[in-house]
Amino acid sequence: MNMTRRSLIAALGASAGAATLAGHGLAAVPGMPDWQVGYANAPVEGFAPRAMDLISGRLPDGFEGTFYRNGPAWFRYGSETTGHWFDGDGMVQRIALGGGKAVHSGQFVATTKHRMEQAAQRFLAPGFGTAGDASYPVASADDVNAANTSVLMVDGRLHALWEAGSAVELDPDTLETRGIRTWRDDLKGMPFLAHPKVEPDGTIWNLAVNGPHVGIYKINPAGGVERFDMVNLGAAPYIHDWAITARHLILIVQPWLVDRFVPPIVNALEWRPEEGLKLLIIDKDDMSRRRWAEVDGHAFFHTGAAWEDASGAIHVDIALYPEPYMGPGGGTNLMEGRYVPGEDEADGLLSRIIVEADGRARIESTGIGGEFPVVHPAFHGLGRRFTALIGGHSPGRPGARRVSLMDWQTGGASHFDYGAGRMAEEHLFVAKPGGRSERDAWLIGTVLNITSGRSEVHVLDLADISAGPVASFAARYAWPLGFHGTFAPA
Ligand SMILES: [Fe+2]
Numbered sequence: 322m323n324m325t326r327r328s329l330i331a332a333l334g335a336s337a338g339a340a341t342l343a344g345h346g347l348a349a350v351p352g353m354p355d356w357q358v359g360y361a362n363a364p365v366e367g368f369a370p371r372a373m374d375l376i377s378g379r380l381p382d383g384f385e386g387t388f389y390r391n392g393p394a395w396f397r398y399g400s401e402t403t404g405h406w407f408d409g410d411g412m413v414q415r416i417a418l419g420g421g422k423a424v425h426s427g428q429f430v431a432t433t434k435h436r437m438e439q440a441a442q443r444f445l446a447p448g449f450g451t452a453g454d455a456s457y458p459v460a461s462a463d464d465v466n467a468a469n470t471s472v473l474m475v476d477g478r479l480h481a482l483w484e485a486g487s488a489v490e491l492d493p494d495t496l497e498t499r500g501i502r503t504w505r506d507d508l509k510g511m512p513f514l515a516h517p518k519v520e521p522d523g524t525i526w527n528l529a530v531n532g533p534h535v536g537i538y539k540i541n542p543a544g545g546v547e548r549f550d551m552v553n554l555g556a557a558p559y560i561h562d563w564a565i566t567a568r569h570l571i572l573i574v575q576p577w578l579v580d581r582f583v584p585p586i587v588n589a590l591e592w593r594p595e596e597g598l599k600l601l602i603i604d605k606d607d608m609s610r611r612r613w614a615e616v617d618g619h620a621f622f623h624t625g626a627a628w629e630d631a632s633g634a635i636h637v638d639i640a641l642y643p644e645p646y647m648g649p650g651g652g653t654n655l656m657e658g659r660y661v662p663g664e665d666e667a668d669g670l671l672s673r674i675i676v677e678a679d680g681r682a683r684i685e686s687t688g689i690g691g692e693f694p695v696v697h698p699a700f701h702g703l704g705r706r707f708t709a710l711i712g713g714h715s716p717g718r719p720g721a722r723r724v725s726l727m728d729w730q731t732g733g734a735s736h737f738d739y740g741a742g743r744m745a746e747e748h749l750f751v752a753k754p755g756g757r758s759e760r761d762a763w764l765i766g767t768v769l770n771i772t773s774g775r776s777e778v779h780v781l782d783l784a785d786i787s788a789g790p791v792a793s794f795a796a797r798y799a800w801p802l803g804f805h806g807t808f809a810p811a
Pocket residue numbers: 470515516561562622623804805
């Protein structure tokens with residue numbers, strides 16, 4: 322590790338001082354621990370475009386594009402706190418990078434839920450961990466859509482995603498909400514999962530989860546629906562993510578099952594590990610060709626990606642847990658400034674589920690702790706060498722502090738530790754201009770510096786992430802922690 326560079330980043334980041342929060346509208350709650358700023362209300366008017374300060378290194382030549390991220394950013398009205406981190410209203414952050422500079426802006430997605438609750442100045446809509454107010458009218462899932470989980474760019478059109486409702490289209494420059502995206506008239510209001518899978522040619526596969534009945538979208542790079550099929554899983558698991566290979570779709574049924582559809586959903590989820598973790602493998606070209614595989618019962622939120630080797634074996638990168646976390650209690654604690662390890666957070670292990678051509682399946686763990694596994698987008702669904710993820714703990718604080726790069730070829734991993742005063746978020750691959758190999762890439766990720774009270778964006782070179790960022794920028798304020806993002810090259 323390059324301690325000189327890391328020390329320099331720490332010193333420069335800290336020099337801005339925690340007082341920066343006060344003048345920029347992020348509503349840190351008095352009496353809360355320092356990390357709770359990651360779960361504080363963002364300014365309701367959003368963040369107008371503002372240049373970030375270069376605090377270390379320089380942006381590489383050719384690094385040009387826009388980094389979008391989404392996450393919950395409204396958690397309390399007065400003394401009332403939302404029932405779960407997952408139920409905060411979505412705010413999309415936008416960081417335009419190029420010419421050596423970074424400019425940040427952010428806006429809430431103007432969902433029905435956000436508009437109604439801001440008008441009433443109280444929580445109304447039911448959600449993942451929120452019971453909701455009986456007076457709140459719920460005619461469709463989009464009345465409770467928080468639009469807070471991820472973003473998807475399709476043919477120049479930007480969308481904020483949630484797992485149980487429609488995609489919401491935003492202006493990619495101003496982040497102004499344009500409205501619900503209807504992919505095809507007969508699919509109006511159909512859920513659009515927050516983990517679409519984008520093939521290297523731009524073809525998008527995604528799920529519409531509605532209990533045991535799951536719709537499968539195939540969307541072309543222009544945004545047209547090529548097909549929509551339904552499958553019945555025979556059970557209603559918590560489905561947050563899934564996987565594809567070049568030839569197959571892989572729906573993963575974890576034994577965390579919904580036994581009734583009454584909000585808050587988290588209370589309706591039952592953990593039945595004895596039922597195993599099942600994978601439904603569907604042939605993309607003939608969806609009647611389906612087979613099941615099974616491994617020991619584990620919980621998960623995220624896959625990295627999957628691929629098939631020459632023998633026909635399927636490999637799925639996945640962050641596995643021995644049991645679910647972020648269930649009842651988890652998530653609410655964070656809003657209220659409490660951190661309960663094991664409830665609010667647990668150690669996921671980057672693992673690989675391998676399903677042999679004959680159907681036998683097994684789990685191989687790398688032993689590397691972490692979450693938010695991500696792969697190079699040009700190799701999604703294909704054989705590849707790397708998976709990036711974030712992990713590591715600071716004592717007494719939630720969140721990750723480290724970015725890791727798993728090298729499946731060598732079986733080893735490299736890491737960069739941002740330190741105890743920072744909370745790291747998902748890091749994405751950005752292909753270098755003209756780069757041909759998977760290795761010709763950078764990683765980009767946001768980090769909340771809780772020592773200085775500033776949000777940062779860092780660029781690392783895949784050639785050696787342990788050397789630390791090649792460029793680091795800090796905003797003069799913080800914005801709340803989020804979930805997922807996308808990078809749109811210029
Ligand atoms: Fe996710």
